[in-house]
Amino acid sequence: MVADDAALHAHLTSCAACRSYQEEIVRTGKLLRTVSADRPTNEEMQSMWNTLALSLPGGSAVTMTPNRSWRGLWRVARYAAPVAAVLFIAAQLGSLQYGGEIWIPGLPSLSSARMQGVTSRKLADDSAARDSGNGVFASADERVSGTSGSLADSKEENNWARKWTSTVARPSRGARKAVPGEGGSAGGERPSDAQLDDSVARVRSAAPPTLEPLPARTATVQIMADGHANYERTDLLTGALASANQADLSQVTVTGMQDILHSQVPLPKDRSALQQMQVQSPGKIGLVSDDRAGNVPNQERAASAPGMTESESGAPSTAKIIRTGKLVVEVPSYVDTAGRVEQIVAKHGGFIGDSNVVELTGGAIVGTVVIRVPAEQFEGLFAALKALGRIVSEHSDAADVTAAYVDLEARIHSHQVTEERLHDLVRNKSIVDKVSSLLEVERELQRVRSEIEQMQGELRVMADRVALSTITLTLSEPKRIVPSASLSVEVSTVEEAGAALGATLAAIDGRLISGKTSKRSDGTLTATYQLQTPLSRFGELMNAIQGMGRIEERQVSDREFTQVNEPWAAKVQCNVALIVFERSRQLPTGTMFVQADNLNSALQQLESVLEPTGARVVSNYTMVDSQGASKAEVTLSVPAAQFAALIARVGQLGRVNSQTVTGEITNISGGAASVLRDLRLTVTEVVREVPKGQISVEVDVFATARELFSTLVAEKELQVLDSSSQQNHDGSWMAGFQLGVEAKDMEAVVGRLESLGRVVSRNMQGIGLGSLSRTDPSALGHLSVSIAEKSAIAPAPQQAGQTLRTHLRDGLAGLYKSIGLIAYGLIVMGPWLAIAILLGWLIGRVRSRRAKAST
């Protein structure tokens, strides 16, 4: 290396060329150094950093904090937590409202807790009702105690679930309330939680019942309840029945409303067990059929109605039964039947109490009578009344008042005994020694006596009601079907239709209840009628209405009026609502352009044209343009019906240039006919060509011509609009005039001017006032006149020399022009030439360089 360096140094010192090369290289390095100081200015550095810092993640120059992931989590949690809380609360509220199930991790399942709660609550409810009810059900308590006990346990387990229960169970409680109470099942007021617990405890500790055997029988029990809770209740029911089972019980069929809950269960011997079932059921349990092995007499069935124990149903001979019956019978004629009813009642030893008669719409009569009849005749009379006609409804009832009757009798008896004793006291006077005591005894005696009398009165009333049964009989005539109609008819004119309707009504004995005619915006009329016609003539009226025009809408209720031929049909009135209307119209309006020979005469003619059509001129605007042509813009107002006639008549005024009509113009009738419509009419005259022109005359002596011209102007009263005159170099005169000449004078004036001298030129337009011209004679036409005096010096003939000079002059001018063009061309070409020369020179130089290089 060192040797190399030394060799290099040695070579450099010896070789000038290499030295200079090396120096150049070093110099180049130095040159490079000069730019190595290039650096951004401090400001640039700072601004670059600022920009950079903004683009960095985080966005600002603020130092970022570490643990970005935790920050992110916190940011999410900050918003997520309230949202979650709100969602949770909303879900809870929703489930409260609708009883839906929500699963929340970590909490006990609501659905199971709720079900258990419902069950226990209902059971407790029922048992409380039982407790508060009568003692008949007490014997049944034990049968459900096992079940209720276990349910009560589950309730205690989930204490907080009870809150849910009370909300969720509400609909079923409502359903229970809706069911009419039968026995003790309705339960009455809802007991408090404490009461419930109490009653459940009591049910648990109740003593086993003693059951009396009953004859075997079958019963069908229907459960009317909702939801799957029914199954549970059925099980409960079955369980209850099973626990009450004895060997001699037969079958019970249980059917449900929605789901068939057929289950064969044994029927308890005791009727109270059935009521027990009612008590337990979540809905209604109705005793649908209850058949003993043999025929059960009617009286006994009544006696064994719910609410009475078997023992009390007792001997039939002493039973006190109040029998009532309700019967609705449809009869053809009330009046006829009423007489027969009286006969029948009299035959059965009864009598008629109240009666009440009402007449319904359509004239049908409905009457109600209250019949009292001896109890033993009840069945016979009831059957006889049923035979009167078609039975609409039938209801009979037997209320057993035996207990109350016996009770009342016993109380009367005991009171009589007391009374007897008091009498004895008074009679003996042994005990009653004082006046005060005597008074006391007397007072007591009086009280007992009045009570006896009161009770005896009650007993009499009861006896009367037992002895005489009550039948409420309603006799109704068949409902009369009265048709009604509503029609909407399009007619040509409402007036005609109204007249026709009046005639029809008179013919069919109908009535016009109300009528109203109104006008729509297009002038057409609409009439609304309320009509009445006897049922027997209803069809005729309908036919008449349908013949009036096009039926737009028809609505007939109870069309099957088969009773038209009934005798009462002439009396019953049917209602008909009728709308009669005219077709709505697009009323005409239009514009017309008419060209007339003469405007004034056309306008005068217009009045006579309008008269038969009833049209009026609403506005009139006449103008005359500068050419003397007149134009009138007239607005005519005419009844719509006459619009077509008006157009036809206006056409007579002259040539119709254009005509635009929108809307209907034919067959306009009814209210629309008199509506005034506008026709815009423009009457113009034929375009006039006012005479005008120019004439140029050469005269020998200007002064003479001038004089003649002045005479003409004065004579014809011409209007000189402009005049000018000038003298030429040769002394001759020239004059120009602009004249305003009336059309009628134009021809004469031109003729006079022509006679002034030699006519050099003449150019006239619109001359003449013939019938084709139709020019207004007084319209002003323009005439341009020029009068020139003959030149005094005649022009010299052209000479040859002049021609040469001219040629020479023209030739020189051509030369100059050519030189100019050449110069211009050179200037344009200059740059291109320069470029070409430059190119040539460049090519030469490059060639010479190449040649040099190759050498």
Next chain:
Amino acid sequence: MTGDEKDLVIQWAQGDRHALEILYRRYVDRVWRYGWFVTRSRDAAGEVVQETFLKLAASAGQFQGRSSFSTWLFTLTRSATAVVLRKRRRTFPEMGKRPFLRIVGVEAPVIAPTEEETRESVRRAVGELPAAQRDVVILCELSDHSIKDAAAILGWTAARVKTTLFRARQRLKEKLASLVSEPRVSTCGTDV
């Protein structure tokens, strides 16, 4: 030094903005100068700085410390410069190309150029070098990197760097002949 820069990069990767700023202050000159000589525009050089440091900021996590920081930074700078040039070419199509028209056959007036003029012509000469030579010149002559450093940065052998640098100097010498201004004498031996 290198370890220090590695630490700074790691600190930045952990979110310390100061670390990035330190790196920026320390290296902005070199990055800018590279951009400046390549693009010959202060604006573009600024953009190169932006691009480079944004790339650095974004990819700090990828820096493993296997190569030196300056190598990595220069790699980023080169790609950033390419990005900026591409972007600029879209906007100013003639940029970076050779001059459209040169005046032919007109000798420069024989007036001594000013210092700034001299510098400008040097800059132009550097910018017009082929890419490899330009990079070597910028690294070795203008940014005080040793041959070894430059070799590491460019991923070349030191010999190749030397050769390229020599060729670059020769090319520059030719380009700046008027400034080097020595009567041309044919060299002995072969033309290099």
